[in-house]
Amino acid sequence: MTRRGPSDRWGAMAQLMHWSIVVLIVVMAYLGLTMVEMPNTPRKVEVYALHKSIGLAVLALVVVRLLWRLYAGAPDPLPAPRWQRWLAHGTHFGLYVLLLAMPLSGWIANAYSGFPLRWFGLFRVPQPIAADEALYDLTREIHEWLFWLLLVLALAHAFAAVWHHLFLGDATLSRMLPRRRGRAPAPLQEDSR
Ligand code: HEM
Ligand code: HEM
Numbered sequence: 313m314t315r316r317g318p319s320d321r322w323g324a325m326a327q328l329m330h331w332s333i334v335v336l337i338v339v340m341a342y343l344g345l346t347m348v349e350m351p352n353t354p355r356k357v358e359v360y361a362l363h364k365s366i367g368l369a370v371l372a373l374v375v376v377r378l379l380w381r382l383y384a385g386a387p388d389p390l391p392a393p394r395w396q397r398w399l400a401h402g403t404h405f406g407l408y409v410l411l412l413a414m415p416l417s418g419w420i421a422n423a424y425s426g427f428p429l430r431w432f433g434l435f436r437v438p439q440p441i442a443a444d445e446a447l448y449d450l451t452r453e454i455h456e457w458l459f460w461l462l463l464v465l466a467l468a469h470a471f472a473a474v475w476h477h478l479f480l481g482d483a484t485l486s487r488m489l490p491r492r493r494g495r496a497p498a499p500l501q502e503d504s505r
Contacts, residue, residue, distance in 0.1 A: 317384035320387055325379070329376070333374065335372070341463070343359060344459065347363055350461055361433070365430075365432045387487060404469075414455070414458050415450060421452040424447040452460075
């Protein structure tokens with residue numbers, strides 16, 4: 313596959329999408345966990361609607377991110393033992409699967425609930441599944457369990473990034489962050505001038 317992004321760090325687009333999705337997942341977790349405890353008022357309906365609309369936006373963003381990843385590729389891997397590279401690949405793959413499965417399971421659960429789905433009140437989102445209470449219960453349980461799985465994997469992933477930065481002193485984390493202003497580029501090697 314041809315790489316179109318930089319070779320030593322993640323490009324601006326990949327960084328922007330990574331961190332926007334992180335922020336949106338935190339917002340979604342907060343909304344999801346608090347809304348289910350709310351009393352049955354019109355406010356609850358509004359928060360549910362917001363949760364579903366942002367969740368569908370996350371789904372679209374993840375699809376764009378994956379397409380961009382296929383198009384632009386990834387920077388060169390940093391030196392690391394082979395098992396660490398496989399572990400990182402496996403974790404990233406799992407995170408992508410969960411980033412897709414989370415909103416899809418929510419969408420399917422909502423379809424089984426029989427509630428209509430409007431994206432930020434703008435248009436009706438198709439839900440070509442008939443309402444079914446038992447399947448609603450099952451799919452919303454799946455939605456919840458996928459969330460706990462995502463939480464565990466994302467925490468392990470963030471912990472590994474911080475560990476690399478603080479204790480191994482490598483560029484794993486800094487190359488997923490914007491370049492610091494005023495910082496001179498690393499000097500060229502004798503043989504690469
Ligand atoms: C990134 C995407 C998403 C995340 C991280 C997320 C997270 C959550 C969380 C943490 C809960 C609370 C679970 C519980 O304690 O029972 C929840 C509930 C729920 N989510 Fe999502 N969600 C996402 C996307 C969606 C989407 C796209 C929809 C629908 C289109 C949706 C529909 C629902 C519904 C209907 C519930 C409530 C289930 C109930 O009443 O028990 N979610 N979500
Ligand atoms: C909801 C939370 C998060 C999710 C879903 C997530 C997801 C991902 C995914 C899927 C990748 C792989 C990129 C690719 O190969 O295309 C990645 C890379 C990365 N993430 Fe996250 N991430 C999250 C939170 C964090 C946090 C909190 C940090 C830092 C503390 C972080 C630091 C990084 C770094 C440094 C990379 C690049 C790793 C490398 O170059 O091998 N992520 N993230």
